[in-house]
Every structure is written in C-alpha cells, then in structure tokens.
Amino acid sequence: MKTVQMGVPQGSDRVVFGTAAIAQATDPFGLLDAAYHKGVRRFDLARTYGSGTSEKIFGEWMTSRCIDRDDVNIITKGGMGDDKYGDPTRNLLTGSVLMGEVEASLNTLGTDRVDMYMFHRDDPRLSVEQFVTWANEIVLAGKASSWGVSNWSFDRFCEAHRYAVSEGLHPPCANSPQLSLAVPQCEIWPTTYSISSQEHESQIDWYENNGVELVCWEVLAKGFMAVPTLWSKEDVDRSTFDKTFEAGTNEWRLQRIQRAYCHLENYRRREAAIKIGEEFGLKLPQVAALYALSVRDNVSIICGFLEPEHIDDMIGLEDLLLVKECVLGDEEQLPISNCIETAKSVTEAAPADAIVDAIVNIGVC
Numbered sequence: 001m002k003t004v005q006m007g008v009p010q011g012s013d014r015v016v017f018g019t020a021a022i023a024q025a026t027d028p029f030g031l032l033d034a035a036y037h038k039g040v041r042r043f044d045l046a047r048t049y050g051s052g053t054s055e056k057i058f059g060e061w062m063t064s065r066c067i068d069r070d071d072v073n074i075i076t077k078g079g080m081g082d083d084k085y086g087d088p089t090r091n092l093l094t095g096s097v098l099m100g101e102v103e104a105s106l107n108t109l110g111t112d113r114v115d116m117y118m119f120h121r122d123d124p125r126l127s128v129e130q131f132v133t134w135a136n137e138i139v140l141a142g143k144a145s146s147w148g149v150s151n152w153s154f155d156r157f158c159e160a161h162r163y164a165v166s167e168g169l170h171p172p173c174a175n176s177p178q179l180s181l182a183v184p185q186c187e188i189w190p191t192t193y194s195i196s197s198q199e200h201e202s203q204i205d206w207y208e209n210n211g212v213e214l215v216c217w218e219v220l221a222k223g224f225m226a227v228p229t230l231w232s233k234e235d236v237d238r239s240t241f242d243k244t245f246e247a248g249t250n251e252w253r254l255q256r257i258q259r260a261y262c263h264l265e266n267y268r269r270r271e272a273a274i275k276i277g278e279e280f281g282l283k284l285p286q287v288a289a290l291y292a293l294s295v296r297d298n299v300s301i302i303c304g305f306l307e308p309e310h311i312d313d314m315i316g317l318e319d320l321l322l323v324k325e326c327v328l329g330d331e332e333q334l335p336i337s338n339c340i341e342t343a344k345s346v347t348e349a350a351p352a353d354a355i356v357d358a359i360v361n362i363g364v365c
Contacts, residue, residue: 013073014293015314016042016215018302019054025306032061034308036072038315044215044302045109046077046120047101048084052108059109069111075215076105077120077150077176085247086121086151086190093123098134102143117144118176121191122152128160136169148174148215151193154203161210174213179299181269181291182221184260190247208296216292219301224261225288228274236262286313293317 017032017040025031045054055076062072078101083090091097106112117138119131135147149157149172157175164171178184178194188194195204195214207214220226241259245252273287282290292301303314 013042014300015040015317016044016075016300016302018044018217018304019058020044020046020049021304021306022057023050023053028057029061029064031305031308032058033065035305035311036065036067038311040311040315041071042073042075042300044075044077045105047105048077048080048120051084052104055105055108059111063110073116074109074111074114075116075118075148076109076114077118078102078105079119080121083121086192087247088123088191090123092125095134095137099137102138106143113142114144116146116148116174118148118150118174119152120150122149122156124156128156129163132160132164132167132169132171135172136164139170146170146173148172148176148213150176150215151191153193154200154206157212158206161212172212174215175207176215176217176302178218179214179216179292179295179301180219180221180225181273181288182224182261182266183269184221185263186260188218188256188260204296208298212298214296214299215302216299217302219292219303220285220288221261221266222257224257224266225270225273226285228270228284231258231262233262233264233267283313285310286317289314289317 017035022028022031043058045058047055049055058074061067062069079093079098080086081091081093081097081101102117105114117135119135131149135144138144139147147170149160152160152175157172161171163169178188178192178196180196183196184194194200195216204214206212223230236258240251240255243255245255270284273291274284276282277284277287289301289303292299301314303310305311305314
C-alpha cells in the first residue's frame with residue numbers, strides 16, 4: 001500500500017477553531033455560525049472535551065444548519081478512555097476501547113468519518129507499532145481520512161513515522177504540541193509536549209521537511225499572551241507553586257498555568273509584543289498568533305474562540321504577509337525601530353493587496 005501525506009495546510013486552514021471550551025460560550029451555535037460565515041472551516045474536537053460535549057454541540061450545529069459535510073474539516077481526538085487530564089497510569093488502551101471511542105465520536109458528530117483522527121496522548125507502555133496498526137485500521141475502515149497524534153515526543157513520533165513508512169502504511173501526518181511566544185518553563189499539563197524553546201528548532205525542521213503538520217495549542221498561553229495585564233509579576237503568588245491541589249480544580253489549573261508561563265523571560269517577551277502591536281496597530285493576541293504562524297508554513301494554530309470579535313482578530317491574520325527576518329532578543333540587541341523599519345520597507349515593496357503589519361519573531365522560538 002502506498003503511503004499518504006496530507007501536506008501542509010493552506011490559507012485559512014492554518015487557523016483552527018478549538019472547541020475545548022465551547023460549552024462555556026453564551027451562544028455556542030451562534031459562535032459557530034459566526035466562524036463559519038467568516039470563513040473558518042477547520043475544527044478541533046476531542047472525546048474528552050466535556051466528556052463528549054464539544055462533539056455533541058458541533059454535531060448538532062452541523063445538523064441544524066444543514067452544513068455540507070465536505071465543506072468542513074473535522075479533527076477529533078481520543079484514546080484516553082475516562083482519563084481527562086493525561087494521567088500516565090490510566091487504564092491501558094485496548095483496540096476494542098479505542099474503536100468504541102471512534103464510533104462514539106462519529107455517532108455524536110453525526111458523520112461517518114472525520115478528516116483527521118488523533119491519539120490525544122501517547123502511552124509509552126504501548127509500542128508505536130500498536131498505535132500505527134490501530135490508526136491504519138481506522139483509516140482503512142473509512143472512519144478517518146488521515147491520522148495524527150497529540151503531545152507525542154519527537155522521538156516517539158519519528159519512530160512511529162519510520163515504522164509506518166517502512167511497512168507501507170499510512171504514517172502520522174500531524175503532531176499537536178504546545179507552541180507559543182510564551183515559553184513554558186515546565187510541563188504545563190500532565191504528559192503534554194512543547195516545542196516553544198530554541199532546543200526544538202531542529203525538530204521543527206524535521207517536521208517541515210517530512211510534510212508533517214504541527215497543529216499547535218495554547219498559542220496565547222491561556223491568556224498570558226492575550227491580556228497585557230493578566231497575571232502581572234506582582235499578582236502571582238509563587239508560594240502556591242509547590243502546593244498539592246486536586247487535579248481538575250480551579251486551583252490546580254491556575255497553579256499549572258502560572259508555574260509554566262509566569263517567569264521573567266515571558267514577561268519581557270510580552271512587553272516586546274505589546275510594543276510591536278502599538279507600532280503596527282495590532283492587538284497582543286494578534287502579535288502572539290502571528291509569531292506562531294511565522295515559525296514554519298506547516299504550523300497551524302488552534303484558537304479557542306468564545307466571542308465573535310475574537311474570530312475577526314485571528315481571521316484577519318490570513319491577509320497578512322509575514323516576514324521572518326527580524327529576531328528580537330532585547331532592546332539592546334535589536335532596537336524595536338529596526339524591526340519597524342524592516343516592516344515598513346517591505347510594505348512599500350509589496351503589492352497593494354498584500355498587507356505587511358508586523359515582524360513577529362520576538363526571541364528565538
């Protein structure tokens with residue numbers, strides 16, 4: 001059997017509507033309507049999001065709006081069973097449990113297939129050969145057009161990719177790690193994986209060279225790179241970082257977010273991003289999203305919209321011409337005026353319909 005690669009996403013496919021919190025929206029259907037009418041066609045779901053709530057809302061929306069199935073691109077994730085938070089000691093996944101989850105997702109969505117099925121977490125207790133075999137069974141059964149993984153380490157992904165190619169099977173075409181201008185200084189959520197720091201540059205190169213998409217989450221660092229004043233250095237109580245909280249509680253969530261993102265380098269990066277935004281008429285979340293999109297052409301970003309105006313902020317980025325030639329370490333290394341001058345010169349040379357609004361490489365990704 002020939003191997004199949006889905007290729008690099010194009011245009012608006014790089015902005016993916018994340019549904020993890022869609023149940024919290026005042027009007028979920030209205031929000032999906034707004035996204036659809038603004039051109040969003042790619043949606044990220046998971047069996048664990050509200051124990052199937054995101055899939056239920058999305059499936060009911062498609063049915064109620066008579067959405068042409070071929071007009072939307074659906075990603076859903078599974079394989080974690082009843083585990084909600086990535087517990088490495090969760091019950092070992094079996095083929096029958098996995099296939100049951102796949103059927104439950106399809107039934108809830110009201111469709112016979114998804115465009116990509118992802119294993120939501122890795123489990124090193126299982127061989128990559130087993131995951132590849134299961135994924136190919138799903139694809140060959142017509143229940144998914146392609147498959148990928150979420151939060152897999154680079155080594156495990158490469159191992160799975162090599163095995164699939166060597167056996168003439170469908171290889172994983174995507175990995176979903178964390179990527180943000182705000183670099184986490186520790187694991188954010190249990191058994192998750194980040195590619196935000198400089199040490200992952202060669203790994204990102206490999207993904208790009210092998211036609212593997214990176215569908216990246218927490219691009220706005222849970223709001224740290226969206227709200228300029230959120231969790232200021234003075235407001236963060238670091239004495240809570242070593243306390244034990246029950247998994248899933250608000251205290252547990254806040255602790256993990258602040259412990260990962262609230263450190264000096266990220267505060268510096270946020271200030272730099274705010275300055276660039278002020279110079280070019282961009283909001284902080286737009287600069288942060290542009291930064292992620294500028295990393296590589298094979299990077300897509302998952303955006304968790306809760307208000308229609310948030311959609312406008314991200315969709316507008318698709319009209320921007322991104323120029324990746326200015327790396328801002330700190331103001332002594334490279335004054336912000338240098339970046340602005342570069343951006344202005346490109347703007348003048350660009351076609352009238354091309355908008356060049358920012359140089360977004362702040363620090364080294």
